[in-house]
Amino acid sequence: MAVAQKGMEAAATGTLECDVLVVGGGINGAGIARDAAGRGLSVVLCEKDDLAAHTSSASTKLIHGGLRYLEYYEFGLVRKALIEREVLLRSAPHIMWPMRFVMPHAQGQRPAWLIRAGLFLYDMLAKRQILPASSGIDLARHVAGQPLKPIFKRGFVYSDGWVDDARLVVLNAIDAAEKGAKIHTQTRCTALAREGEGWLATLQHASGKQMTVRARSVVNAAGPWTAQFLQQAAPGAQRRHLRLIKGSHIVVKRLFAHDHAYIFQHPDGRIVFAIPYEHDFTLIGTTDLDYHGDSGKVEIDDEEISYLCELSSYYFSKPIVPADVVWTYAGVRPLVEDAAADAKAVTRDYRFELERDGAPLLSVFGGKITTFRKLAEEAVDLLAPVLGNTRPAWTAKACLPGGDVFGSTPQNRSVREFGQFVQGLQREYAWLPAQLVARYARAYGTRIHALLDGRDGVAAMGEEIASGLYAVEVDYLRRHEWAVSAADILWRRSKLGLHLPRETAGKLDAWLLQHRLA
Template sequence: MHDLLVIGGGINGVGIARDAAGRGLSVVLCEKDDLAAHTSSASTKLIHGGLRYLEQYDFALVRKALIEREILLRAAPHIIWPMRFVLPYDKDLRPAWLIRLGLFIYDHLGGRKMLPPTKTLRRRKTHRLDPLKDEFRLAFEYSDCWVEDSRLVVLNAVDAVERGADVLTRTACVALVRHADHWEATLKGPDGVKTVMARAVVNAAGGWVDDVLGLAEPGANQTHLRLVKGSHIIVRRWHEGEHAYFFQNGDGRIMFAIPYERGEFTLIGTTDVPYEANKDKVEISQDEIDYLCAGASEYYKREIKPSDVVATYSGVRPLYDDHAANASKVTRDYVLNCDRAGGAPILSVFGGKITTFRELAEHALKELGPDFPGMGKVWTKTASLPGGDIPQAGFEDFLRGASLRHAWMEQRLLRRLARAYGTRMDRVIGDAKTMASLGRHFGGGLYEAEVRYLIDAEFAMSAEDILWRRSKLRLHLTEAEQAGLANWFAEEAVA
């Protein structure tokens, strides 16, 4: 008998599983696909307060997210790092004083300590505006953070397992039966069907949360979600520097243009489109590609064309349906519903932001507190994620030390491994002392030693798991190299 069955391997599910396991609860998590296979790997990859939510007067959400921003930056400075955002001033959209006021609030609402404040930029005194059309002579530069979103999910799952949880990927919950003091769940995975007993269920299935409720309450036909598709395009590097741009569109939407994957690409997004199609196969539409290209081209001197797009990704945000008329206005905050009617509890998670997953997990376990009076105290606020125990969150100092230890390694590869694995990079490298001793090179700086580590320690089971979720190396491997990795999995991964 487990204490908790968590259904869903996105950021909310793994965050709750990690927190619960760290408090001494017996936890099993099941995910029907790979970890972060859907929404949690399709974000804009920002840990941020959500500057645009100030216009909706959602100060509570912004403050909560800004507080979490610094907590997470300390917990995982290898996969989360500061980034400066340049917001060009367009006199036809919002007055400059209003933008500056909003940024002042943004700087101070969450108790910012680690990040630099907003500053004003003028074209004649900065090169930040050089890629933009000459009409943009004024801009504001503020701070937020970048996150490797799917790695954040995986590291939470790794930590949960190390604290005693069971994490079952490719394992769907296909039936739920409620009893007075426990749930009986039927799980179907690679090894067949098995039954799991748990005193409580957490339904963190994201876009499938209503489907899980249908299993728990057969015959019920309630819809709590509003599905909104967000799509991104990836183009070759469009501007120099490590800063990003924040563009305001005439339709009220905002758009980011962000340095991506070693600065070789630019990530542009996102859209907000109501979605009712297949949640397992979410793809960008041509209209969205055209929209993103046109929106960015309103600011850049060089026109971005659909032919410039080298890759895309899309995800469905499972937002709580607050009946807002506009998809962009639907709340991004989460809603928890704990149902104890008729027996053992089931707690369902609706909505949420990747930035606030840790606080959401704490809140979820507080809701379940009456069911587990012996549960331990809160602990995640000051705890590092795996590989994140870098002194004073000083990544560059850590990297210098790693460079001395592994002087034989190509610096480009060394930096990527340090970013991906932090203090656990030596577990990836193992006993290797030369590039050749890392094993087969699959291309793009991916070696067999890393692949085997991802299989052994991070739940990877396919080439896709590695190339798109444990990393973004698919952008750096040729189609032939990708096929080589897939063939290796088919022939040798189980050896």
């Protein structure tokens, strides 16, 4: 009898059986669950909070090679990330898209020839089919020069990509679930021990309900909690150390009208981005600080806000002050400890630790959003043979849910012609406001048809709980995307929290309580 069949039968008695138990519902855990399920392994994933509740929703929202990592000779990491940019863009053109970045040249910092050489290397390290090459620009004539101080005469422009990081996690979890994985959010792994040739785990939901999981292997993808979880699973052994780096961001009202982003160099060597965000805003970040506090309670401090405002004000004509900040977020990146003295220099590459002394335990250390798919592929490449699974890697040529815009396989056309896809949807659903259809297209891609299935008018959308947020979407998010709270819906499944009044969260939580799912 197949493990998946036994797992289904065992679920009725409160016990699940699986090939792989994944602990952690961030991008690494969700990516590994997806890859493993797609190779025919039975998977259970547990996350103590919401999907992407911590580090994976606190990024700078970039799919990028990491231009500044060239300074630290991380050529392998940069090349890997540069290759992944276009793989990811093709797989999910609804939640990712190309973006041009402008780097104003500041006197007294890196010389122009060195920047140009670095950008040339950045262009050449990996083949590009979608993203244009870098070039020098005259800021007096280029649109990106308009919001900058007139002292900045010269600059450079290059390509990378933007991503809705939290939705990326959710889409991986959806794909994993559709391939048979069991996804349990709000569920903590409270006990784990080797038993015979496998693992015996106790999972406890926030409601207090418990279930037992018998797993042939465990993947520790707990992010900032990786080392703690490893100590729980196999106490006493010598472990790889994590270095927790805090990254904080601020959001202000829109500072410029064009669609380019900026990359600013600070005299201390740090890099800060200013990125068009949610149409009406500009996202500025990030900081790089060692962090020693509670990983579940990470917040920006006043000094970081001032730092980001001051650096931005050095470049923009209009000064930015803390009073301009409309929202902030911060997260802790669990990076592999190395010899770097400065937080900004710590490697963003990842490492694995596979224990085969008894039932296998694979721990994931480090990583970045851009390389998550490759990380997941390499993780399953390590683990699958130990479990007797020899199916090949598959995610490089697969769309994420909703990304099959012009067919079931990833295409450059899906990236280049996404605007035409949106226009087609606006014609098809002409009874909805065009702006709302565009938001649905960006959030759900082709899954918009599942969201609006059976609807033929605004009246069929259900109650408008808040401006532009209808009951049909809230129910879809609860039924298909594991959303349970206003924070899940307003800040991770969407960024509607930026656009709606503050009291919306309380109103939505009350609505969710009143309208429980059957």
